[in-house]
Amino acid sequence: MDRPTTAFSRFRADRAAFSAALALIALALFAFAGPSLAPLAYDKAYPDYVKAAPSWRAHPHADEALTALQSVADHMHVTVASSTPQNGALAATLTASRPIDPRLLAYFPRSDAFGEAKVAATRDDGKTLDIVAALKPIPLYAGADANGRDLLARMMVGARISFIVGALGSAVAVLIGVAYGAVAGYAGGRVDAVMMRAVDALYALPFIFFVILLVAFFGRRFELIFLAIGAVEWLDMARLVRGQTLSLKRREFVAAAEAMGVAPLDILKRHIVPNLIGAVAAFLAVLAPRVILLESFLSFLGLGVQEPLTSLGALIADGAHNLEDAPWLALLPSALLSAILFAFNILAAGLSDAFDPRSRR
């Protein structure tokens, strides 16, 4: 059998990596297009549906409509004599010892279960009202959190934060790592030794503790989060770029540029860095999930983006507090985060195989 020759065709032939790439595109669509397509807003609370379980049918379910009707009747100081469900509405007969003011029907839309209610018939000098209350359909496909907010919309927004932080944090790490690694590799000799010894020393430090301090003390601002994460994750990038630069600088085109008297900084910019793009891009698939994981870790500790905005880590933390009566609040965001991380990891393995066929498993 012919071995595919170009990096892309090798990648295309790797079924696992190719489907991981497709899955990531689908997840990104879920995160970025989802919030505008989702039926409910991520920050709107429905107090009637606190910790509602995931359900394909829109709320209110039949029993919830009856409970809501009873609660509205209590506010109106009337009794529910009978009720019959209709298509998309609830017909009911309300009675009281005095005439019922039809304006009291304004209580219906205040409930999460009902829209407008209309009087169908008035009997007993107004002491009995036949009403028809429209049901307000609220689809909670993934259930609702402890404040009655739609978990599906919140997961979309959380995944969006993950992707954005993943992209920005990786960009910061790439900027620092490429600059540092390229300078160290190109300078070589003692400068290189000192710079890489510093990287080795930094490797040994538990940086996450510093990031926690930074974010806790300087405010939980979005910019700070991805800057801090990027400032931690550049070490591997610097090592990779230095190694590539070492081999690039022995190539003829660099020697030619040096012979023509091009300044070292210009050689770096025009000849070294552009040739690093392939390796750096492949390494992004390794870097991005690490950044996403670190952001979720911070959010889990309550140090990430703040309410009402949310992140997958914050959702999992909320879910962990409600494990007993609403386990899906932890399980669904956990599954989403794991899916994103898995897809990146499989993609990264596929990319490294595609760009370096010698390392084939």
Place this chain on the structure above:
Amino acid sequence: MLRALATRFLSMLATLLAVVTGAFFLMRAAPGGPFDLERPLDPAVLENLRRIYRLDEPLWRQYLDYLGSLLRFDFGPSYFWRDISVNELFANAIPVSARLAALAILLALVVGALAGAFAASRARSKTDVAVTAAASVGVTLPNFVVAPALQLVFGLWLRWLPTGGWGDGALKNLILPVATLALPQIAVIARLTRAAMIEALAGPAARTAQAYGLPSRVILGRAFRSALLPLISYLGPASAALLTGSVVVETIFGLPGLGRYFVEAALNRDYTLAMGTVVMVAAVVIAVNALVDVAYAFVDPRIRHG
């Protein structure tokens, strides 16, 4: 050899000094202090507090004072828990975190090395594929995903184990946190062992042993010895990973360890406690890395005699 050890020790001290300096000035640069409460304190009271905690002295004095007290292993008073010193908090917290970390790395070494060796002994079989797949799951799943899942299954559904609490370190309270901490380490160690053993088994030494007709048990044992080097050098990063993991695990399972105190200290702006924890954690990780280097030199003759 002795010279190398001395250099290593000096660079260890230099790194630690850099950590202390970084942590100190990071804290002092942070806006807001530990005494910024909802209701502002009386200026006279604030003045007294600042004098007691020596916050009124020049910055360089405070820095030197802190370095001096660190040399005496004195981390100062906690800013948040007013009557308790950081040392007293550490005395309670460190045994908890140390026990968790020690049990986790022990479990990870035993299970990970066994699984890795088993997979390597039948490379490319179904068992090997299963171990490799399980390892990549273990590496990918974050501990704050694993911990609630374990709590849910073993704590709430099966009701075999408590979902949290220290319980004076009772075994049943330790199982879930240790399992959560160990899981990613098991996965990494299994991968390292498998890769190193497969390489060794493909090498000329293993082929010669096979040609001599040595039993496969002996050949595997020798191959495992070559996996020891990557395992030893992994202990450095593992110690950092375990301490970081303890932050999540102790928070989720409500254990009174260093990681949980650290998160609370950071949130409460308890400068001395947070700074002390960073210094402590960095010291442990740096020390483990240095020990690993030394152990490496003892195990690997190329380095010992080189």
